Amino acid sequence: DGGITQSPKYLFRKEGQNVTLSCEQNLNHDAMYWYRQDPGQGLRLIYYSQIVNDFQKGDIAEGYSVSREKKESFPLTVTSAQKNPTAFYLCASGELPQETQYFGPGTRLLVL
Amino acid sequence: KQEVTQIPAALSVPEGENLVLNCSFTDSAIYNLQWFRQDPGKGLTSLLLIQSSQREQTSGRLNASLDKSSGRSTLYIAASQPGDSATYLCAVCGGETSGSRLTFGEGTQLTVNP
Numbered sequence: 672d673g674g675i676t677q678s679p680k681y682l683f684r685k686e687g688q689n690v691t692l693s694c695e696q697n698l699n700h701d702a703m704y705w706y707r708q709d710p711g712q713g714l715r716l717i718y719y720s721q722i723v724n725d726f727q728k729g730d731i732a733e734g735y736s737v738s739r740e741k742k743e744s745f746p747l748t749v750t751s752a753q754k755n756p757t758a759f760y761l762c763a764s765g766e767l768p769q770e771t772q773y774f775g776p777g778t779r780l781l782v783l
Numbered sequence: 784k785q786e787v788t789q790i791p792a793a794l795s796v797p798e799g800e801n802l803v804l805n806c807s808f809t810d811s812a813i814y815n816l817q818w819f820r821q822d823p824g825k826g827l828t829s830l831l832l833i834q835s836s837q838r839e840q841t842s843g844r845l846n847a848s849l850d851k852s853s854g855r856s857t858l859y860i861a862a863s864q865p866g867d868s869a870t871y872l873c874a875v876c877g878g879e880t881s882g883s884r885l886t887f888g889e890g891t892q893l894t895v896n897p
Contacts, residue, residue, distance in 0.1 A: 675826075677826075704885075711889065712889050713787070713872060713887035713888050713889045713890060714827075714872070714874075714885075714887040715887075716884055716885070719884065729884070759824075761826055761827065763827075769814040769815060769876055769877070769883050770832075771817055771829045771832045772817075772829070772885065773829065774819075774826035774827040774828070775826050776825060776826045777824070777825065777826050779824070
């Protein structure tokens with residue numbers, strides 16, 4: 672059953688804590704993306720990767736970090752430097768940059 | 784910088800009505816335009832993708848058109864059903880400063896009443 676999985680579904684962060692969101696795909700896509708969605712708003716690009724061991728900053732990369740050690744995995748770390756992390760985080764993948772993107776179910780991050 | 788605007792922000796219609804959602808973008812140098820559907824608390828589902836060389840795409844009761852020169856796209860939903868209730872997002876791929884990244888509009892929240 673091909674697709675994109677994200678875990679956990681809900682994540683709670685304490686002040687000063689780093690947390691990592693998981694994204695895995697078995698679609699054999701080269702490109703992977705992380706987006707942030709705030710209530711009533713569209714998606715904003717955090718980071719993206721078009722190939723293993725390479726990634727680029729999106730529009731709102733400050734306070735976030737990523738790695739791409741395997742083709743199928745693109746974890747996102749929300750660091751303590753991100754002062755307003757409460758949001759819905761969506762991971763996506765695609766075969767080429769210009770082709771359609773397939774989205775995971777999302778992770779909702781809340782601050783305690 | 785590419786900017787995408789969707790009008791209206793919210794729409795409520797009775798079941799069976801035909802409706803049009805609008806999307807406009809500022810930089811016409813795009814590779815393609817996509818329409819997505821998002822249910823509350825869920826990820827996005829791709830509905831239609833129109834390449835820059837195409838004028839429209841159809842899937843079932845959905846028809847999307849693209850006028851690249853004027854920076855506009857419309858999503859037409861025929862014979863709307865309560866199950867169509869969701870947020871519809873427009874996204875463009877490309878633009879002189881956006882490269883091959885997607886730029887999203889803020890979405891139109893559609894409610895179809897039985």
